[in-house]
Amino acid sequence: MMLYLRQPTGLICILGNKRMNDKKRNVRKNGSMHAYLFLLPSLTGVLVLFVIPYLDVLRRSFLDGTGQRFVGMDNYKTVVENTSFRLAAGNTVLFLAVCVPLLLFLSLLIAIYLQKNKVIGNWLKSVFLLPMAMPVASIVLLWNVLFTRNGFLSGFLGLFGVAGQNWLNTRYSFAILVFSYIWKNLGYDIVLWLAALATIPSEIYEAARVDGAGEGQCFLHITMPNLWSSLFLILTLSLINGFKVFREAYLVAGDYPEQHIYLLQHLFNNWFRDLAVNKLAAGAVLMGLVLFVLIMVFQKLFDRETS
Known part of the structure; x- marks a missing residue:
């Protein structure tokens, strides 16, 4: 008589699946730990250089000038009612409203042209990126050569009987600052x-061309819909770069430039020199909140268009 032993195959499969799931879970856990370890230096840098300083600025915005007494919202009220703050904020908003759309439009047109003309495109990309590699001191020297009373522009206009002047201290200074921003950041946006x-x-x-679509139709129905997600990134970076033009304006025109180019950074720099830390902190928090709200609104709009 032969005996047959039944194997508990169901139980073996369950145990095998459990061991396999435990093994996969351990692998994922170890992988997550390794990822956090690799991110630890960057997260530490962000915490030390950005998060902690911003929290300290937020704390100081509710204290008096000595940093000893809590004054609530008084610093914010003082900043908002300050005439210089209103002038600087208005100029900064106008500057960004003019520069950022103009930069995005020009850089996109040039990028499309360079993509279609690859032979000349590689050479022109280097030309457009050159201003980013130039030191600020060199740019300031260039502006002095071009726009001062004895500069190139005054000499050229003098041929037509126009009197020379320091163009950076006239109502045309805003246009010069816009040109400076676009000239410096055009190559960066083109690459993006x-x-x-x-x-x-x-x-x-x-x-699309086989179906008879023209260049305009391809741009509207193919190019732009596929660029929406990238547009949000480029818009955000261009907005941030708009606040970096202060160095050129400050080195050329000084602490108190012509009123059309008196930006928030000028005001903050003057408050810093006067040790008005409470007003400086309140102004910085307000500017940070406005930027945060703008970026969130743009993200919602682009997410809606993408979906």
């Missing part, structure tokens, strides 16, 4: 647009 354009498959354009 080119990277975004490279992600669009060329087969889509070929199929």
